[in-house]
Amino acid sequence: MSADQRTTTLRSATDSIGPRTISDPTDARTHDDVHYTPGELDRSATFYVAGHRGLVGSALWRHLKNQGFDHLIGATSSDVDLRDRAAVERFMSEHRPRYVVLAAARVGGIAANNSRPVDFLSDNLRIQVNVLDAALAAGVERVLFLGSSCIYPKLAEQPLREDSLLTGYLEPTNDAYAIAKIAGIMQVQAVRRQYGLPWISAMPTNLYGPGDNFSPEGSHVLPAMIRRYDHAVEAGATSITNWGSGSPKREFLHVDDLATACLHLLEHYDGPQQVNVGTGEDVTIRELADRIAEATGYEGETHWDTRKPDGTPRKLMDVSLLRAQGWSPTVDLTSGLRDTVAWYRAHREQARGL
Template sequence: MTASDGLDYTPAELDRDATFYVAGHRGLVGSAIVRKLEAEGFTNVVGKTSAELDLKNREAVFDYLGEVKPRYVVLAAAKVGGILANSTYPVDFLSDNIRIQTNVLDAALANDVERVAFLGSSCIYPKLADQPIREDSLLTGHLEPTNDAYAIAKIAGILQTQAVRRQYGLPWISAMPTNLYGPNDNFSPTGSHVLPALIRRYDEASTSGAGSVTNWGTGTPRREFLHSDDMADAVLHLMEHYDGPEQVNVGTGSDVTIREIAETIASVTGFGGETEWDTTKPDGTPQKLLDVSKLAEAGWTAKISLEEGLQRTVAWYRDNVEALRQ
């Protein structure tokens, strides 16, 4: 399929009866997208667990997309983790993510998928990028060393999406979310991102009656957080309203310090002890706040406040703690 087919690729409401493949449909973002699509009336949303389909297996990915023939694809599958995991296993984060992305995007192209949304991460931007970070900051400086392998993989996905647009004229897009949280997050004590790690740490301390909690770093870095349900809403909105080669930042446009988010989570979980900070551990990037002007121009803004989102996420965590990934 190419632009020369004479088809109209102007962004418009997606066909609710078309096959819609969500890669990574059980994860934090993918599961939120499935909930959103089903709530919006999509009748044929498909996906496979990693046990059913290894996205690193190129032949298996081509076979699956050839079988289901999706009209739309959201690529939300990825190997993800926090500072510790990224620093410890850079080969895994680079190799696994490049293979996942390349396989899904190549198979989507081979099977004439009309509309693809590739999802990345705000870590693609330089460590010392001007704040808030604009989309045109991409590839203008050095990356944060603690997650550079993951960032390079995601940058490769953006460039592949742009290359498909240039070579084949297809309206594929990329969206770069800020720090996400919500149901089906990874709450592992060693592999999770900062917010779910803090939720687990403070909830366990609250339950056990511990007198103190120790967090990494100084607590001074500033971070922006977006609930996964808001992210899912933004992805569908972009697929129906945006068509451009540049990736689109997806966030709230406001941030808080890690110390402030820790205090809020302590309050929500009912922890009444002391919070200590291990300053021998790394802080990561000093600030990561996205410029969401392009997203606003496309007609979308975040709806779920941080306090509301945290209350909902802590409640979900407590309801599902026994079944969570450890």
């Protein structure tokens, strides 16, 4: 079937779906008129990975290649600025992919989110709306939107369940980014209700691995620590000071595991509910620091600056829904950290943010 024929088929199947009024917000998040049976994706179909040079996108690209997908497409920010609606529409209209994973986003750690909330809100909203609207216009059959565990309320019951969404206040240090990601979930659900397309969303926990951002200002806690401890080893330092108390607990997922989860969901899951992607296990930031010290060979002292913010006390994902789909992670934290440290040292001069 050609791209034009597929677009016509998808649209004709949903032309009869008229407007509806839903007064209960819970019903609005779960009502579904999609009739789709997940199965193995066509390895010869055009598959667009938005953000294919980033941490997530590059891992997904590698995995899809290994799984036999031979028509992958991507575009760098210099080729197509995803914040430019007209440029995104031209790109999607030209290539008309059958599958899309939206992994492109402006991301950063606590400091970046807290100091530049306008950037994180505005850029991510524009990227999402532009890509999803253009995908709808091009009749893209299957879309996977990737968000973040920060969409859940700061004090939500642990582990974080999918139905905790919109039940409380967000963590203020990254609420702008979280709101943008929540909007993306809602847009996917709206497309399902209005057009009957089998689009889905997945919310990864904290990610790490090859290709991460190791910059001092924009990185997340794990790559920031790897850079800090590696530099201390190289400089012969005997003391390191980390932000916060070290007591918050975090869950970490190797990006290669996320890549396998993405394809697994596309081939096994369909529903309006966003799906948590994680390991179901967490560690304190102090424990993480100890493991990174071991992975880098650092033998000095570690101190904690309690004047700096800790962020959310705990973020552990309930991954029951994902496990029910038959997926589980394969990379343990110790070996994942060892491999990530080795990658960073091999690419120190080329690593993003240096």
